[in-house]
Amino acid sequence: MGDVDYYKRLTLEAKLIKQKYKTLGTGREGKLSKWSGCITVRNRPLNISIQIPEEFPNKPPLINANGVQTNLNEELDVLKNWRQEYNVTDVIDALRKYLEEKIDADKTISRRLAEELQGMRENSRLLMSGSEYVSIRVMRDNPSLREYRLLIVFQKYSKPRLNGKVINIKLKLPEEFPMAKPKIEISSGKEEIDLNLGNYLENLPPMRNWTPDKHLFEVALSILEFFNNFAMAVCPICLNKINAQEYDSAIKCRNPRCQSLYHKNCFEGWIKQGYKRECVFCDTPI
Ligand SMILES: [Zn+2]
Numbered sequence: 017m018g019d020v021d022y023y024k025r026l027t028l029e030a031k032l033i034k035q036k037y038k039t040l041g042t043g044r045e046g047k048l049s050k051w052s053g054c055i056t057v058r059n060r061p062l063n064i065s066i067q068i069p070e071e072f073p074n075k076p077p078l079i080n081a082n083g084v085q086t087n088l089n090e091e092l093d094v095l096k097n098w099r100q101e102y103n104v105t106d107v108i109d110a111l112r113k114y115l116e117e118k119i120d121a122d123k124t125i126s127r128r129l130a131e132e133l134q135g136m137r138e139n140s141r142l143l144m145s146g147s148e149y150v151s152i153r154v155m156r157d158n159p160s161l162r163e164y165r166l167l168i169v170f171q172k173y174s175k176p177r178l179n180g181k182v183i184n185i186k187l188k189l190p191e192e193f194p195m196a197k198p199k200i201e202i203s204s205g206k207e208e209i210d211l212n213l214g215n216y217l218e219n220l221p222p223m224r225n226w227t228p229d230k231h232l233f234e235v236a237l238s239i240l241e242f243f244n245n246f247a248m249a250v251c252p253i254c255l256n257k258i259n260a261q262e263y264d265s266a267i268k269c270r271n272p273r274c275q276s277l278y279h280k281n282c283f284e285g286w287i288k289q290g291y292k293r294e295c296v297f298c299d300t301p302i
């Protein structure tokens with residue numbers, strides 16, 4: 017394409033730009049190949065600059081937007097699949113639409129993260145006091161709305177070997193949340209309990225079949241339920257739980273690794289049947 021055609025085309029582009037984006041100008045040099053100025057994106061000002069190369073329209077214009085780090089040649093379809101009949105204003109339109117969608121998505125996620133925070137706050141009392149065997153405190157170590165810490169403390173009537181132990185679990189909301197499920201990290205206390213905790217937590221009901229309409233507080237509540245069941249002392253003879261009234265009189269295995277609890281009556285009945293005074297689990301004399 018000759019120079020005449022190039023300038024003809026530049027004139028057409030200039031006309032279109034002036035029609036649609038009045039705030040852009042050709043700058044001090046007045047060259048029709050260079051444009052810059054401020055456009056608005058969802059009421060926010062944005063400085064952009066455009067350069068129309070000599071190979072235009074075989075090659076697309078170069079566009080730069082202040083503070084936009086992404087590779088626009090990749091992000092904008094109009095640039096990626098450039099065609100000679102496209103105009104510079106098509107590129108500006110596409111940039112604007114791209115940024116508007118980004119702003120809207122950011123708003124949606126901020127709203128959602130605020131909702132998650134509210135849900136955690138509303139349920140924190142329940143987590144703290146909702147169980148006989150464990151209490152869970154919701155902590156936030158930094159202002160991020162994407163990170164929570166659950167401080168799990170085993171209470172007085174939990175299994176003796178767990179009694180008073182503490183586990184810290186971090187709940188993190190990934191970038192792709194709520195499409196992607198929260199991440200559960202055991203940050204400390206894992207060694208305290210002899211269990212492949214990670215596996216269990218990944219398979220809690222809200223995690224196992226995660227859908228975007230589920231909430232973080234539901235994960236926290238099911239963690240509470242899990243630890244509550246886990247911490248419950250069960251008599252190995254009758255297989256019933258040992259409740260608060262029975263706890264103090266219960267017979268305890270002295271093996272520190274076992275520490276099984278038995279109902280007093282169950283254990284004595286067992287001895288009367290002729291069994292040795294030994295822990296059913298670990299054979300330690302009682
Ligand atoms: Zn029993």
Ligand SMILES: [Zn+2]
Pocket residue numbers: 269270271274275276295296297298299300
């Ligand atoms: Zn034992």
